[in-house]
Amino acid sequence: MKSSRKIMQIVILSAVLIIGGYAIGTTLFASGESGGIPKVGGTPPEFKLVDLQGNVHQLSDYKGKAIVVNFWGTFCPPCVKEMPEFERQFAKWQNDGLEILAINLSEDTLTVNNFVRQFELNYPILRDVDRKTERKYGLRSYPTTFFVKPDGTIMDITVGGMTEEYIDERIEKLLTY
16 A cells, blocks of 8 residues: 555656656746747747727837837836836937837726826837736836847847936947847
């Protein structure tokens, strides 16, 4: 009786180790192109999100343009600080082809609308209500910003708050590719 119990425990432990090893391996070795967490030099995952006016935006709609994809929330102090800075950068660079897509992290419509009105934001504010896009991009903290070159590859990923000077330098570099 004890022998068969021990064999069963070994079989279960082996199955757990194999499944766990597979899960860890696929996470660690996935690339941006194959559906894993996006990396510098890779391509960002496609998304299809709705803005505050109900218009649908897909990342592929912006093919050939320099894009800043910023994940943010009103609950995040560095995000709140960055949003007006992104607005100034958008005003400065939009005639040079810059696109900024700010993806809100599933907050309610009233909160987001009030925030956008308060700061007079004019770039697209997209809603990730089911957090699928957040998961595709592998977000761990906020804000997280992806700088995407016109060729569709990720030039830079910044996790955490940025100064306006840093944002300006990244955008200038992004537009010179």
